[in-house]
Amino acid sequence: MDFTIVGSGIVGLNCALTLRKKHPKSKILILEKGTLPHGASTKNAGFACFGSISEILEDLKHHTPDEVLQLVQKRWDGIELLRKNLGDKAIDYQRLGGHELFSTQDSELFNNCLEQLDTVNDLLLPVFNQAAFQQHPNEFGFRKIKETYVTNPFEAQINTGLMMQTLLNLVRTSRVTIMNATTVQDFTELTTGVRVKTSNFDFHTRKLLIATNGFASKWLNEEVKPARAQVLITKPIKGLKIKGTFHLDKGFYYFRNVEDRILFGGGRNLDLKTEETDNFGITTLIQERLEELLRETILPDIPFEIEQRWSGIMGMGLKKRPIVKQLSDHVACGVRLGGMGIAIGSQVGKELADLI
Ligand SMILES: Cc1cc2nc3c(=O)[nH]c(=O)nc-3n(C[C@H](O)[C@H](O)[C@H](O)COP(=O)(O)OP(=O)(O)OC[C@H]3O[C@@H](n4cnc5c(N)ncnc54)[C@H](O)[C@@H]3O)c2cc1C
Incomplete structure (x- = not known):
């Protein structure tokens, strides 16, 4: 060979x-x-993303602005390469926008993100050629969150x-x-x-x-540590209006619509030690928290059923x-x-x- x-x-x-x-x-x-x-x-989860505003601000604590710019540029170029290699139809590429949501208790993070919005947009101008992050009203009626999202209209989703x-x-x-x-x-x-x-x-x-x-x-x-991530998906929800990709709690949770279902993952931070494994599996602790957030924040007053749950193994490091x-x-x-x-x-x- x-x-x-x-x-x-x-x-x-x-x-x-x-x-x-x-x-x-x-x-x-x-x-x-x-x-x-x-x-x-x-x-x-099929997010074609570049980093939410809080993630980029976190990166700026550990990297120079130039390094962060290069990191985001690489992600942008990478998604363009994927689209060029396979074609949008073949991956069901949909640029529906991505939104970061902030819990009502997270005022410090929320205010900091709004204060730094222009600075981050200026930094990333060479990548996006326009302001990447914008304030957006809570149009999907999520609960227990600030009434403004920070939205990146360039973020997209694909069918993995x-x-x-x-x-x-x-x-x-x-x-x-x-x-x-x-x-x-x-x-x-x-x-x-x-x-x-x-x-x-x-x-x-x-x-x-x-x-x-x-x-x-x-x-x-x-140099590389396994990190298990748990996900669930609902059954179809009649009249579902939510469209796009969403980041919650500094990216520890993420959800998006898959047609008329919600795919929802995250919660590793609830038990980082157990989730540092390359064994597949789901845990009651994380699955119950995902369901609680679905009921109270993402789909309040909207009945839903879970169709499937699964886990996958990521590779992480310092x-x-x-x-x-x-x-x-x-x-x-x-x-x-x-x-x-x-x-x-x-x-x-x-x-x-x-x-x-
Ligand atoms: C639940 C979850 C949600 C995610 N959501 C997103 C997202 O929305 N957007 C995003 O950009 N990224 C996301 N990621 C991360 C993304 O999926 C990974 O970064 C990416 O798929 C890694 O690809 P890879 O080819 O490096 O590894 P993998 O896809 O993990 O491939 C490694 C392969 O090696 C095989 N293998 C391992 N050991 C051996 C061996 N000894 N012999 C033979 N074969 C072996 C495995 O079976 C596997 O198929 C998510 C990950 C998970 C788990």
């Missing part, structure tokens, strides 16, 4: 497509432990399932082999390449590219930037995408392929 990629998420698949373009005749293999892609790329299906089709028609239900257990660097041990067989590859995101701590130790680096002569990785994989996944996959 010439190139072996571990993981068939957005990064692994984009890496394979870039490799195919650069090396038309090479043998490329993707190994995926799930029967389908089993990571965050098939389980996420469609995105992954399109990517998988492209990869398969590019003569890349995908082997599912095959876990990479270990590998050994040799002078000529890498010996790879999987749950099904051992083999030799010239280059190994690791795109396992939240499952990468096995090979990268402290720094926000992804890790795209060579680990040895024949091994490289592109991991730790945090909560921004839709925005940066295509580019990270490409950078990983370019690196090797």
